[in-house]
Amino acid sequence: MATMKDVALKAGVSVMTVSRVINSPDSVKSETKNKILSAMNDLKFHPNYAAKALVTNRTRTVHLLIPNQLETADPYLMTLIAGISDVLSKNYYAFLLRREWDSHYKCDGVIAMGLNEEEDQQLLEKMNIPCVLFGDTNLSIDCINVNDQKGGYDMTNYILQNGHEKIGIIVIDEDNTFPVKRYNGYQQALRDNDIPFNPNYVRYSNNTEGDGFTKALELLESTDITALFCLSDVLALGALRAAREVGKVVPKEISIAGFDGVLFDQVAEPHLTTMKQPVYEIGQALASELLTRIENPFKKVTKKLFDPKIMIRNSTSKLNKD
Amino acid sequence: MATMKDVALKAGVSVMTVSRVINSPDSVKSETKNKILSAMNDLKFHPNYAAKALVTNRTRTVHLLIPNQLETADPYLMTLIAGISDVLSKNYYAFLLRREWDSHYKCDGVIAMGLNEEEDQQLLEKMNIPCVLFGDTNLSIDCINVNDQKGGYDMTNYILQNGHEKIGIIVIDEDNTFPVKRYNGYQQALRDNDIPFNPNYVRYSNNTEGDGFTKALELLESTDITALFCLSDVLALGALRAAREVGKVVPKEISIAGFDGVLFDQVAEPHLTTMKQPVYEIGQALASELLTRIENPFKKVTKKLFDPKIMIRNSTSKLNKD
DNA sequence: ATTAGTGATGTTAACGGTAACATATTGTTA
C-alpha cells in the first residue's frame, strides 16, 4: 500500500505538502497540486485511517446505543440501522452496536435510541462526545423523533372523516412517552371535531399481539364502537384476530387502524391501515445529523420531528349506515 | 485518557513491560504484573486501538459485502446483519456495509454474500484478506450456507407424508443456485417416495408476490394439485391470495408451503408452513468464523451447511379424502 | 535598495502503541 511518503517521493515534494493537498488543497499551488494528484493516482494512494486516527483523535467509528429491551433483529430497529448504515458507510464510517455506554472504547460519535426521559438523561450526562438522540429531551442534544401527537391526531381525524364517531382506542401502557402523545392526538382530534370523548372506549394494554386480541375482544363485545385505533401494528394484528373471533367483518363492520408501518402490515389480511413512521429516513437523518455535528461540534442544537404518513389500506372504510 | 506511558510511570516500569502485560502476560513476573494491572485499573486504562492498528496493521473493522440487488432494509439481510453484528460488537469489531469491494479501505476481513458462482469467484480473486462467504464456492474460502437441497427435500417429504401426491411447485427463475437445489430436493423426495414427477405441476416465476399469485392461479385452475410448494415465502403469499381468489380454502382444499421463514410468515393468514432458514445463526457463524480466520489465517478451510427447519403451521394439512 | 509582508513549502516532533534487539537479573551447574 502506497503511503504519503511514496507519493511525496514520486512528486518530488515533502510529505507535508501531500498532506496539505488532502486537507487544505487551496493552500497548495495548483502546479504542485497536480503533480501530487497524479502521483496519488498512479500509486493508488489512499490514506491510512489508523494513522490519521492516531494523530487527529478521530476514529471514523460511530457507536449505536440500542436499548436492552430490543432484540437486534427487531424489524423496526433493523430498518433504522439500515438507514443509519447507508449514510455512515457512504462516508467510510464504520459502526458498532452497543447495549450500554462504555466511554473507554473510543468513537467519534454516538447515536442513541432513547427509551424514556430518565434513561436518556442519565445516559447523555455520561457522554461528552457528539451525540444524536432518537427521541426527545430538553437537554441540549440534537434530537430526531417521530411526531407522534400528529400521527395520533391525523389517524383519528381520518377515521372521523369517514363518518365514525364511536372510535375505540387501545393505548400502550409502557414507561415511555410515545403512546401518550399518540393518545393526546386522538383526544385532540375528537375535540376539534366536537365528538365527545368516551372513556369506555379506551383500553390500556401491553404491546403484544395477544394483549391486543384480548383488549379488542373486550371492546368489540362490550361497546358499540365502529372503529378501533390501535396504537401499534402489533396490537392491530391482535385486533384483526379478535374481529374474526367475534365474526365481525373488517372493514365493513369494524374499521381497524394501526400505527408504525412495520414490515408485516401489508401482509396482514386485510392489509392494515396504519401510520407509517419513516424509520429508514429517520435512520439516515440521525446519521447525517451526527456527521455534521462531528464536523462542527459547536453548531446550534437541532430538534427535528418527522411526520408519520398515513397508509390507507383496506382494514378501514367509511361508516356503514345500515 | 490514560496511556500506557501513564500506567508505566505509575507502576514504575517501562512502557514495554506494560505492553507485554497486555499481549503476552506470561512473560511478565507476576509481582510486576500485579503492580501494572492495578495501575491500569486505577487509571482506567484502555488501549488506543488506532495506535495499535497503526503498528499492527489491524483495524478491528470488518466489511460486509452485500449484493447490489438487495435493499439494505431487506428483512432477510437485516436478520443476517443482526447476527453478524452481535458477534462482532462483542469483540469490539466495527463493521461497514459495502456494495462493492474496494481494497483501498483497509479492514481486517470481509464477509461476502454471494449471489452466484461467477460473481463470487471474480470477487474473491480480488481480495487477499481473510474472508468468509455466505454461499458456496469451490475456491478455498470458508463458506457457510443453507442446505437448500435438504430443505426442499424435507418439505416435499413432509407434504408427501400428509398423503398428498399431486404437489405443485413454483420455482424461482433467477441467476442463482439455491432455487435449483431446493427444486432438486423436491424431485429427490418424489423419487424416494415412488411418486412420479409431473412437469405440468411446475411453474417458473420471479420472486415476487405478484408473480407467485399469477403462477399459483395457473396451477390451481389448470391442474388438480392438492398441495403447492413455493420456493419462497413471498411466492407463497401470492399463492395464498390466489387460493382466496379461486375460493379454495387453505389448508382444507389446498395446502400451501413456503420457504425462508422471514418475518411475516407468522402474520400471513393462515400462518404459513415454511422452511425456516436460521439466518440469525448463520450471521453469527459467519462472524465468528471470520474472527477465527483472522486469528489464524492459515487454518484449514471450512465449509458449513446449516439445515433449515420446518415450521409446520396451518397453511398445510393432511390430504382431505372426500 | 531595504524592509516587511505574503504565500508556498519544508522540518521536526508527536500521537500511542509494538517489534527487535540489548541489557540486567536470576537461577543452575561444574
Place this chain on the structure above:
DNA sequence: TAACAATATGTTACCGTTAACATCACTAAT
C-alpha cells in the same frame, strides 16, 4: 564461585499521518 542459560525488563526505532513552527522566494511599500 565462575560461567552460562534462562528469564525478566529496558531501549530504540518505527508504523503513517498532522500540528506547529521554520524557511524560503517573491512582491509591495518605504
